[in-house]
Amino acid sequence: xxxxxxxxxxxxxxxxxxxxxxxxxxxxxxxxxxxxxxxxxxxxxxxxxxxxxxxxxxxxxxxxxxxxxxxxxxxxxxxxxxxxxxxxxxxxxxxxxxxxxxxxxxxxxxxxxxxxxxxxxxxxxxxxxxxxxxxxxxxxxxxxxxxxxxxxxxxxxxxxxxxxxxxxxxxxxxxxxxxxxxxxxxxxxxxxxxxxxxxxxxxxxxxxxxxxxxxxxxxxxxxxxxxxxxxxxxxxxxxxxxxxxxxxxxxxxxxxxxxxxxxxxxxxxxxxxxxxxxxxxxxxxxxxxxxxxxxxxxxxxxxxxxxxxxxxxxxxxxxxxxxxxxxxxx
Amino acid sequence: xxxxxxxxxxxxxxxxxxxxxxxxxxxxxxxxxxxxxxxxxxxxxxxxxxxxxxxxxxxxxxxxxxxxxxxxxxxxxxxxxxxxxxxxxxxxxxxxxxxxxxxxxxxxxxxxxxxxxxxxxxxxxxxxxxxxxxxxxxxxxxxxxxxxxxxxxxxxxxxxxxxxxxxxxxxxxxxxxxxxxxxxxxxxxxxxxxxxxxxxxxxxxxxxxxxxxxxxxxxxxxxxxxxxxxxxxxxxxxxxxxxxxxxxxxxxxxxxxxxxxxxxxxxxxxxxxxxxxxxxxxxxxxxxxxxxxxxxxxxxxxxxxxxxxxxxxxxxxxxxxxxxxxxxxxxxxxxxxxxxxxxxxxxxxxxxxxxxxxxxxxxxxxxxxxxxxxxxxxxxxxxxxxxxxxxxxxxxxxxxxxxxxxxxxxxxxxxxxxxxxxxxxxxxxxxxxxxxxxxxxxxxxxxxxxxxxxxxxxxxxxxxxxxxxxxxxxxxxxxxxxxxxxxxxxxxxxxxxxxxxxxxxxxxxxxxxxxxxxxxxxxxxxxxxxxxxxxxxxxxxxxx
Numbered sequence: 001x002x003x004x005x006x007x008x009x010x011x012x013x014x015x016x017x018x019x020x021x022x023x024x025x026x027x028x029x030x031x032x033x034x035x036x037x038x039x040x041x042x043x044x045x046x047x048x049x050x051x052x053x054x055x056x057x058x059x060x061x062x063x064x065x066x067x068x069x070x071x072x073x074x075x076x077x078x079x080x081x082x083x084x085x086x087x088x089x090x091x092x093x094x095x096x097x098x099x100x101x102x103x104x105x106x107x108x109x110x111x112x113x114x115x116x117x118x119x120x121x122x123x124x125x126x127x128x129x130x131x132x133x134x135x136x137x138x139x140x141x142x143x144x145x146x147x148x149x150x151x152x153x154x155x156x157x158x159x160x161x162x163x164x165x166x167x168x169x170x171x172x173x174x175x176x177x178x179x180x181x182x183x184x185x186x187x188x189x190x191x192x193x194x195x196x197x198x199x200x201x202x203x204x205x206x207x208x209x210x211x212x213x214x215x216x217x218x219x220x221x222x223x224x225x226x227x228x229x230x231x232x233x234x235x236x237x238x239x240x241x242x243x244x245x246x247x248x249x250x251x252x253x254x255x256x257x258x259x260x261x262x263x264x265x266x267x268x269x270x271x272x273x274x275x276x277x278x279x280x281x282x283x284x285x286x287x288x289x290x291x292x293x294x295x296x297x298x299x300x301x302x303x304x305x306x307x308x309x310x311x312x313x314x315x316x317x318x319x320x321x322x323x324x325x326x327x328x329x330x
Numbered sequence: 331x332x333x334x335x336x337x338x339x340x341x342x343x344x345x346x347x348x349x350x351x352x353x354x355x356x357x358x359x360x361x362x363x364x365x366x367x368x369x370x371x372x373x374x375x376x377x378x379x380x381x382x383x384x385x386x387x388x389x390x391x392x393x394x395x396x397x398x399x400x401x402x403x404x405x406x407x408x409x410x411x412x413x414x415x416x417x418x419x420x421x422x423x424x425x426x427x428x429x430x431x432x433x434x435x436x437x438x439x440x441x442x443x444x445x446x447x448x449x450x451x452x453x454x455x456x457x458x459x460x461x462x463x464x465x466x467x468x469x470x471x472x473x474x475x476x477x478x479x480x481x482x483x484x485x486x487x488x489x490x491x492x493x494x495x496x497x498x499x500x501x502x503x504x505x506x507x508x509x510x511x512x513x514x515x516x517x518x519x520x521x522x523x524x525x526x527x528x529x530x531x532x533x534x535x536x537x538x539x540x541x542x543x544x545x546x547x548x549x550x551x552x553x554x555x556x557x558x559x560x561x562x563x564x565x566x567x568x569x570x571x572x573x574x575x576x577x578x579x580x581x582x583x584x585x586x587x588x589x590x591x592x593x594x595x596x597x598x599x600x601x602x603x604x605x606x607x608x609x610x611x612x613x614x615x616x617x618x619x620x621x622x623x624x625x626x627x628x629x630x631x632x633x634x635x636x637x638x639x640x641x642x643x644x645x646x647x648x649x650x651x652x653x654x655x656x657x658x659x660x661x662x663x664x665x666x667x668x669x670x671x672x673x674x675x676x677x678x679x680x681x682x683x684x685x686x687x688x689x690x691x692x693x694x695x696x697x698x699x700x701x702x703x704x705x706x707x708x709x710x711x712x713x714x715x716x717x718x719x720x721x722x723x724x725x726x727x728x729x730x731x732x733x734x735x736x737x738x739x740x741x742x743x744x745x746x747x748x749x750x751x752x753x754x755x756x757x758x759x760x761x762x763x764x765x766x767x768x769x770x771x772x773x774x775x776x777x778x779x780x781x782x783x784x785x786x787x788x789x790x791x792x793x794x795x796x797x798x799x800x801x802x803x804x805x806x807x808x809x810x811x812x813x814x815x816x817x818x819x820x821x822x823x824x825x826x827x828x829x830x831x832x833x834x835x836x837x838x839x840x841x842x843x844x845x846x847x848x849x850x851x852x853x854x855x856x857x858x859x860x861x862x863x864x865x866x867x868x869x870x871x872x873x874x
Contacts, residue, residue: 002483009442009479136445140452161483162435172688173711176704180726180763188714203436206399211439211497212424212453 004060005130006161013258014056014132014312019141021259022133024266025311026052026125032273032305033121038284038293041276042117044302049124051309058131065127066120073116080112081105086287111286132312151213159200166196265311268304276301342412344505344537345369345392350406352387352396361387363561365406369539371504374531376548377541378565378572378583379558380784381749385541386432388558389507392539393429394420411504424450428498428506432513432782434490437497443485444478447496454501468500471530486674488519495523499530505537506530512547513781516673516810517845524548543784546585546813546849549573550602557583573599582786586813586849586862593866606853615872632664634699635772635804636685641694643677643684643828654680656828657694662804664700664772667795669815669836670808671846672825678808679707681825682775685806700772701764707778709756713744718755722762730762731755733770733801734794750787753779754794770803777808792818816840816848816860836860 009015014022029052032045053062082100087107096102143150170193174184208214276282281301283293347367353360362384369375377385390396397404398419408415411426431437440446444465451461469475472492477485485493491511498506508527512520528551531538542548549555555572557565557580565575576583577592577599584592587606588599596613600606643655654677662668670678683689684696686704705712715721719740722731731737734754739747744755757776764771776795780788788811795805795818809815815822815836822839824832824846832839837858841851850865859865 002481006483007441007481008484009481011479134442134445136440136442140445143452169706169708169711172683173706173708175688176686176706177712177759178703178726178730178762178764180723180730181759182715182721182723182727184714192714200436203431204439206395206420207431207437207439209395209399209420210393210424210429211450212421214419214421215424215453 003161003164004064005127007134008058008131009134010057010132012056012132012312012314013256013261014052014128015134016256017258017262018256019133019138021256021262021266022129025262025269025308026129028266028269028273029305029308030122030125032269033118033125035273035277036282037114037118038282038298039114039117040292040294040298040302041281041305042114042121044305046117046121046124048305048307048309049121049128051306052312053124053128053131055310055314056128056132056312058128061127061131062124065123069120069123070116072123073113073120076116076119077109077112080115081108084108084111088288107286107288107290110290114284114286151208159197159204162200163193163197166200167193170196262311265308269308272301272304341371342409343368344371344373344411345539346407346409347388347392348407350391350404350408352391352404352406353402354387355401355403357402359561360403361561362391365558365561365563367556367563367566369505369537371537372531372535373553374528374538374551375540376545376552376555376569377539377558378545378555380580380582381543381782381787383558384561385558386509387561389429389509389539389541391415392505392507393427394418394423395429421453424503425454425501426504428495428501428503430491430494430498430506430508430511432510434487434494434514437494438482438490441481442478443474443480443482443493446482446493447478447500450497450501464500464502468496471499471534472496472526487514488516488523488674491515491519491523492526499534499536502534503536505539508538508540510541510543510782512542512544514674514778514810516676517812518673520544520547520810521845524551527551543782544811544813545583546587546602549585550605569601570598573601582784582789587853589862590850590853590865590869593862594869596869600853603849603852610853615869632802633772634661634697635664635666636660636662636702636806637695637697637699638681638685639695641681641684641696642692643680643689644692645680645689654828655684655691658825658828658830660823660830660833662773662806664802664804665799666821667799667805667819668807668821668823669819670806670823670825671810671812671815671839672831674810676825677828678825679777680828682706682777682806682808685773685775698773702773702775703757703760703764703771704775705753705757705760705777705779707781709753712756712759713752716743716745718742718744718747721755721759726763726765727758729765730758733761733765733798734758749782750790753791757794770798770801772804773806774798774803775806775808778810779807780809780811780814788814788817812840812846812848822846837864 029045029049033042036042050062053059081104085101085103087105089106090103091106092104093102094104139150139153170189174189177184276297279297280293280295281297283295283298285291345368347365350362350365351360352362365388377388379385387396390400391408392410392415394415396402404416410423413423413426415423438446440449447465447468448461451464469478472495474492474496477489477493482490482493511523515523524547527538527540530536540548549569552569555565555567555569556563557572564579565572573584573588577588587603591599591606596609598609600609638658638660641655641658642653644651645654646652658681670681672678680689682704684691685698686702713721718736722728728737734757736751736754736758739751744752747755761771779791792814795807799805819836822834822836823830824839837860840846840848840860841857844852848860850862851860854865854868856868859868
């Protein structure tokens with residue numbers, strides 16, 4: 001079974017956008033999560049990411065991230081409550097225990113909840129990124145900057161899902177062993193998985209060799225315009241392409257018509273976040289008593305953030321039937 | 331002006347190998363011995379031979395992986411399209427040679443199909459425009475433009491094989507090497523791939539060297555056959571002469587149609603179904619007589635080993651839940667030997683895993699009355715220790731080893747066993763503790779056990795299956811190999827899109843169609859006649 005976080009190619013705006021535009025958009029929401037402690041703003045950021053993931057068709061990734069993020073958040077709340085003794089509102093007195101607080105306070109619970117919420121929002125952002133941004137395009141963008149690092153990233157990005165599939169197969173085989181076969185503990189299984197991963201890595205390395213990865217790339221060739229017949233495949237490049245000499249059309253660089261939308265939304269989010277921060281939208285205090293700012297600036301910023309979640313929305317398709325008046329008939 | 335007076339420069343052969351001897355590191359015996367071979371541009375050459383005879387090593391030497399990647403000791407000369415392969419590495423040869431490994435899953439490095447195909451061009455430094463054109467062309471040639479936007483881990487085996495082939499062809503190499511490309515494909519996809527290779531060979535002029543065990547599938551498409559024997563070239567010549575050589579020297583390399591003619595005493599031996607039919611027509615045997623007696627299922631008045639009733643199984647491979655099994659009703663009785671067949675993705679493995687309790691059905695019932703031992707597709711997954719004896723405990727473990735005939739290999743390292751022995755050891759591990767005296771578990775299930783096996787090893791496996799059946803186990807084998815199914819099965823269950831579309835005697839099912847029919851059945855087109863022995867008996871009865 002595929003990981004819910006695995007990239008799934010789709011024709012949605014977020015998937016079509018260039019990696020830089022997608023990172024600008026999702027990154028701006030992640031920055032908000034780190035910049036703000038006000039739970040209202042954090043919840044709005046989370047809602048924006050859930051909405052974005054839903055509209056981008058990454059609902060499985062969002063659900064998995066919510067499940068993992070909320071579990072992590074609960075853990076953080078519990079740990080924070082047990083180790084921090086600040087706060088005025090004492091809920092439980094647990095007595096003296098080494099390393100632990102004597103009391104559990106509502107403020108420590110709230111502070112833990114904010115940290116947990118922030119972690120969950122960041123996980124949501126990474127889940128949507130992972131499911132919607134093509135890693136091959138990211139690696140291609142990085143390759144001219146750091147060739148060796150890109151190779152390592154290629155190997156890792158390929159081997160992680162393969163190792164997961166291998167582990168699932170080995171677990172199945174372990175369950176299928178007869179009762180008189182030696183039991184397979186975690187150590188032999190891990191050893192076998194490691195050996196298998198090394199074999200896989202060797203295979204991938206051999207493939208990269210065969211694809212010419214160790215060659216020093218030649219300098220970019222100058223474009224030579226030649227007359228080539230116009231096949232159907234060319235049509236899809238025509239709209240975004242530019243016309244060269246002799247009527248030859250060249251494919252446009254991998255830029256999407258949605259790029260500007262994501263850059264713009266990312267910029268709006270960042271500007272709103274900075275202005276909101278300066279205007280006091282981040283009013284929140286955990287100790288000594290919990291105070292959450294819900295002023296108009298906070299509400300306005302939250303509204304902007306939630307609306308930013310609509311960015312991956314696919315525009316309705318305009319067809320002849322709905323753009324032209326009906327000409328009679330049935 | 332005179333034409334034809336200029337000196338013509340002969341192009342370099344696509345592959346020239348001279349006196350090549352090679353041994354892998356830390357091994358005594360060389361894998362290749364004094365191999366000399368030359369492939370002219372535009373040839374489609376079939377590389378035949380038994381398991382471990384050196385076919386894969388020869389292909390790796392031709393693409394530079396041997397010795398540059400694997401190490402070892404090498405002597406001789408290898409030249410690919412005029413490039414010295416021993417002096418240059420695989421990367422330098424990448425523009426001249428494409429290589430497709432047996433398991434395409436080990437050969438994909440990108441996330442999406444388009445990126446995977448584009449990678450070699452990107453490595454070469456081609457501009458984006460040229461890359462887009464080349465990717466589109468090769469996708470059209472291989473009929474996979476609809477896959478370009480897909481993630482590679484959502485593809486079926488056949489689709490992945492085509493993508494790996496596209497990545498090998500996209501640089502327009504002079505030579506393409508393929509290592510058992512049909513081993514994981516169903517008969518339909520296997521046939522499609524072979525004829526696709528022939529078309530590329532004819533239209534693009536690309537030289538193809540194809541290593542295969544299922545010779546009946548590709549012999550008719552080949553210009554020439556090279557047979558390796560213990561690391562050396564045993565035969566090099568046209569397909570028809572190869573069949574004569576195989577008849578005398580190694581019957582395991584005979585095709586079923588050739589064996590049919592050989593047993594019936596008909597000459598010349600046919601290289602394919604069409605050739606066989608023409609020869610029979612020439613001899614006046616246009617329509618052999620219908621056999622009087624046909625192979626029928628032995629009745630098994632035994633208890634059921636596996637019963638499924640209205641079984642529905644749903645799986646999610648990342649693109650939403652999908653019904654993989656849809657209301658399957660099936661009963662396998664103890665002692666029955668059943669082949670479970672169908673296209674890639676028909677639900678064969680899912681059915682076996684559901685019977686073994688690895689997958690929960692969403693609806694319906696599955697009952698395994700007296701236990702099940704399942705051997706999955708990769709036997710190595712069962713082997714986790716460094717000594718055979720450590721894998722199995724006590725007397726029950728030794729009893730399982732005895733059943734599979736490995737009682738003398740207790741102290742061996744599983745990694746030192748041959749492929750067939752490893753498979754039998756994995757089966758012993760699955761059986762261990764499920765044997766009561768002489769009584770085996772009710773059902774022994776094997777999933778695609780013949781991948782990469784030559785016919786001799788398949789015959790051994792068929793014998794083992796017969797042994798298990800005679801001891802009272804129902805044996806259910808999921809396989810794409812119609813010839814193997816004809817050799818061991820008395821009943822065939824054919825799955826299509828998760829539904830049982832045919833269930834009956836093997837002789838009837840394997841002679842009743844085209845893709846899921848043996849080569850003999852396709853030649854004779856007689857109901858119930860599927861093996862060379864049966865076909866030869868019919869031809870002899872008819873007096874030719």
